[in-house]
Amino acid sequence: MKNILKQLAMLMVLFGVVLNVQATPEEDRELFQRFNQERFPNVPSQEYSFDQAGRENWEAIEEFPPYEPFIDSGQEMWETPFANGKTYKDCFPEGPVIAQNYPRWDKQQGMVVTLALAINQCREANGERPLKYKKGDINDILSYIAFQSRGQKTQVEVPADDPGALAAYEAGKKFYFTRRGQLNFSCASCHLQNSSLNIRSEALSPALGHTTHWPTYRSKWGTVGTLHRRFTGCNKQVRAKPFKAQGEEYRNLEYYLTYMSNGLELNGPGARK
Amino acid sequence: MISKITGIVFSGLIFGMMSGIVSAADTTQAQKAIAAAENAQKKAASVDGEWRDTGKIIKKAKAAQSKGDYAQAVKLANKAERQGELGYEQAHSQEKLQIPSYLK
Numbered sequence: 001m002k003n004i005l006k007q008l009a010m011l012m013v014l015f016g017v018v019l020n021v022q023a024t025p026e027e028d029r030e031l032f033q034r035f036n037q038e039r040f041p042n043v044p045s046q047e048y049s050f051d052q053a054g055r056e057n058w059e060a061i062e063e064f065p066p067y068e069p070f071i072d073s074g075q076e077m078w079e080t081p082f083a084n085g086k087t088y089k090d091c092f093p094e095g096p097v098i099a100q101n102y103p104r105w106d107k108q109q110g111m112v113v114t115l116a117l118a119i120n121q122c123r124e125a126n127g128e129r130p131l132k133y134k135k136g137d138i139n140d141i142l143s144y145i146a147f148q149s150r151g152q153k154t155q156v157e158v159p160a161d162d163p164g165a166l167a168a169y170e171a172g173k174k175f176y177f178t179r180r181g182q183l184n185f186s187c188a189s190c191h192l193q194n195s196s197l198n199i200r201s202e203a204l205s206p207a208l209g210h211t212t213h214w215p216t217y218r219s220k221w222g223t224v225g226t227l228h229r230r231f232t233g234c235n236k237q238v239r240a241k242p243f244k245a246q247g248e249e250y251r252n253l254e255y256y257l258t259y260m261s262n263g264l265e266l267n268g269p270g271a272r273k
Numbered sequence: 274m275i276s277k278i279t280g281i282v283f284s285g286l287i288f289g290m291m292s293g294i295v296s297a298a299d300t301t302q303a304q305k306a307i308a309a310a311e312n313a314q315k316k317a318a319s320v321d322g323e324w325r326d327t328g329k330i331i332k333k334a335k336a337a338q339s340k341g342d343y344a345q346a347v348k349l350a351n352k353a354e355r356q357g358e359l360g361y362e363q364a365h366s367q368e369k370l371q372i373p374s375y376l377k
Contacts, residue, residue, distance in 0.1 A: 035376055170370075178367045182324045182356070193375060241323040249321075 025158045025169055025259055032192075032260045036208035039195065045264075048213075050196050051203060058271065067143055067217040067269040070224045074144025077137065082126040088141070091122035099149035099266050103156060103255045105165035112168050112251040116142060116226060120246075133245035134229035142215045143224055146268030154212060154266060156259040172256025175249060181240030187253075202273065211258040213270025224269060227254060299343030306350035307334050313357025322364025327356045 023031070040050045049055050078096055081087050092098050102115035113121075116138055120130040131138040158169045176187045187207070190199070195206035214227040221229075228245035231253065235242040243249040310331050317323040334349035 031376060174370045177370060177372060179363065180322070180367070182326070182359075184363065188373060188376070193373065236325050239325040241318070241325050241327070243321075 022170075025166075028173065029260055029262055033208060033263075035192065036195075036206050040206065048209065050206060054203070061271045065217070065269075065271050067215075067224050067271060070140050070143035070215075070217070070269065071147045073137075074140035074142065074147075077141045078144055082123070082128050084126050086126050088119070088122060091118075091125070096145045096148040097152065099146050099268065100152035100155055103251065103258055105157070105159055105162065105168065105255070107159070107162050107164075110164055111248070112172075112255045114246065114251055114254055115145065116228070117246050117251070134226055134232065135223070139215045139224040139226060142226065143269040146213075146215060146266065149266050150268070152266050154258060154261045154264045156255065156262055158259065168252045169256055169259065171249075172252035172254070175253045176256055181235065181238035183238040185238040187234070207257070207260065209261055209264055211254065211261050212264050212266050213268045213272075215268065216270040216272050219273050299347070300338075303334075303338045303343040303346035303350065306347045306354070307331065307338065310334065310350040310353035310357065313354040313361070315357075317357045317360035317364065320361060320364035322360035322362075324356050324360045327353050327360070330356070 037045065043050050047055070048058060078088050089095055094101075099115060102118065103112050105111075106113040116133055119138065119141060120133075124130055131141075158165050179186045179189070190204045191207040191210065195204050197204055211227065214230075215224045216227075216230070217224045218230075226245065228250045231250050232242035232245060310327075314323060314327045314331065317327070330349050330353040334346045334353060337343075337349060338346040
């Protein structure tokens with residue numbers, strides 16, 4: 001009898017482990033951040049980057065950052081009234097220091113709303129044409145808002161009163177760990193498991209802090225681009241067909257990924273390779 | 274001598290006819306292969322498992338077909354079909370969330 005009970009207990013534990021009894025977002029975040037900190041014990045928690053030469057290059061670039069004209073242009077956008085006389089401030093009364101409020105779960109719309117999406121919803125509500133989500137003017141206004149929001153802490157919430165929010169978070173998490181494309185990599189393959197290791201000539205960036213510096217001037221693009229533009233690029237690089245910028249997949253992914261960097265200061269716009 | 278010439282001409286005719294018949298078969302094969310590739314592509318897409326290049330390869334297969342290069346069209350279409358199949362299998366293998374062991 002004792003033996004049967006013991007075996008039953010073991011089976012139940014095993015079953016629980018196999019089922020991967022669902023961790024909470026907070027538990028996920030602690031594990032995620034601890035993993036990154038243990039992997040890079042000599043990097044102060046708020047700092048970029050794991051590579052000293054990379055950091056020095058970045059500091060040099062920050063003296064005359066290539067994203068500056070985009071901030072200026074974005075400020076002009078922010079201050080210029082729409083055709084109907086209203087401005088972005090009417091949509092975002094606390095603006096432009098608002099980057100830390102996104103992405104967020106919108107209970108009424110039943111979906112994750114990112115800053116870029118909110119900007120376009122504001123524009124459309126005021127009779128303006130929506131902006132494209134990867135290239136162009138969206139990067140100007142995002143650069144201005146990001147710059148004004150520097151120093152604010154990442155503070156994504158998954159509200160307990162709406163199961164849709166947790167479902168969106170879990171969908172983003174699932175995306176992160178799903179292998180895709182001809183090269184069969186997940187986001188985690190490069191940015192957790194193999195972070196700092198070289199892929200061809202470049203070092204893979206660690207996942208912690210991935211969302212703090214968008215939009216970003218990438219030397220490869222020769223311009224500022226959005227986080228979702230980078231998502232599509234990453235998916236193409238593993239030879240998967242990319243999803244739509246600001247579609248459900250990438251908004252949920254942004255939701256999960258930004259939550260993982262909760263507590264980190266925003267320091268956009270960024271400059272990267 | 275005459276029978277030799279007749280033989281050569283006859284063989285030539287047969288060979289010519291066969292080439293014609295093989296070309297016609299290749300046209301159908303190319304069409305079938307491209308249709309199969311498109312089906313496999315749709316199947317992979319239905320589970321968000323489509324790969325980046327599958328669509329491009331199908332386009333190249335169609336271009337080869339319109340140029341009359343049916344062998345190339347079939348080769349490319351088969352490659353695209355295999356990508357579609359693998360993408361579909363991959364998506365299925367990834368249905369359940371799997372947290373890697375290094376993150377526990």
